[in-house]
Amino acid sequence: MDALGTWCPVPVTMTRDTIAAMARGQVLEVLADDPMVFLDLPAWCHDAGHEVLSMEQRRDVITSLIRVG
């Protein structure tokens, strides 16, 4: 899911909407470049019952892998 160029909470809301159409156990890759996703995405995943597998930043792009719970 490409959320590049958007600011929180948009990346988190887009993640929520994308995951809504996915099955439990599937993994979503989220691309974003707002540093706030380091805080907001894990917090939302915790509340919603999803697992953050990894979050890595390369140059400006933050790549997050989320397993749908």
Added chain:
Amino acid sequence: MTGYLDHASAWPLSDAVRAEMDRWTAHVGSPMALHEAARGPADAIAAAREQVAALTAWSAECVIFTAGPTEARNLAIKGSLAAGGVEAPVIVADPLAHISTLAVARTLTRRTGEMRLSPVDSTGRVSTVDLATTVTSSAGGGANDEGKGSSIRATTGDMRAGAPADVVVITHGQAEVGTLQEAAALAAAVRAACPDAVIVLDAEETAGLIPLDDGLGADLVVIGGRTLGAPPWTGALLVRAGTRLHPLVEGGLEEGGKRGGAHDVPGIAALGVAAREARAGRDARVATMRRHAATLADGMLAVPGTRLNGPHVGERLPGHVQVSAEGVEGEAVALAMAARGVAVSPGSACTFGAGKASPVLEAMGLNDQLARSAVLVTAGPGTTDAEVAKAIAAYAAAVESLRGMAPG
């Protein structure tokens, strides 16, 4: 009876397109809302997304709806450079590119970076060899050989002079002179010479008339509503999967975060219906438009001292004819034809108010008088034989009348 031969400016809407606009103009309910009134507009936008994406045979997720093709061009160029973190961009186009493409490129390279324009020949065509050279080196973009037309190379700033291109814009169909580029071959040449460049295909003039399967190899495809039969203020940017893009208009969740702001539901729904109709009726539309263009060209060129600008009518945009005449001004001819009940444009639909010759025609090597005398006559799928005959007669009479008034 009025003869309408200005489809370069606006097309009439079909009954189905107009009905779709009326339906959603009367509807109350935002497509982003949660309640029942949102479902209709949301479904209409989803259906339109499918129809517009089908122009390239890409998936519906590729579509970002915009307020017309000019916004789509801005989004393509500015958004891809922002996503790539490019601070001193190298942008390549050609001198026949749409004025908004050239304006964006000039703005982004005003202080640093480089804008390069590929050479064109006397019919406005860009060669794969010239474009491949231009995207990889400043030195390749400045040919100005006699018989090859002219080219303009504007270099602003020198921080990355000679660096490979970051963005390359291929103008598929040229609005003023009707030149059709071999877009797939040009895109392949850019890809081979400059693999990291983002390739933008400007298909405003060709969407619905020429197949755009797989975006003809481009990463981003600019679509306008007009040639599909939708309102000219509608449009979209189609994005190849994996192409990174930042929004130009920032906001909320609309268009996957890539274009904020409330949706123009009537316009988007109309664009979808028009795209469906255009794909279904493409062959018949193009055949009609080409037939009218051939008749117009034959009739107008029968006037002494005239010439066709751009390629032969069988090798240019369907329905498109641009003719120059010795001893007259294009604006005066257009006004004289209007007085005879025929709607056409002076040579350039976008720049004629500036009181100067079209830079496109100058780039193709026309002298100033011939460039100023150009008249653009564009037929659509609904144009009649009677309108064509009336336009030919009005052109001949206008030119004869204006020449008769010229000081001897």
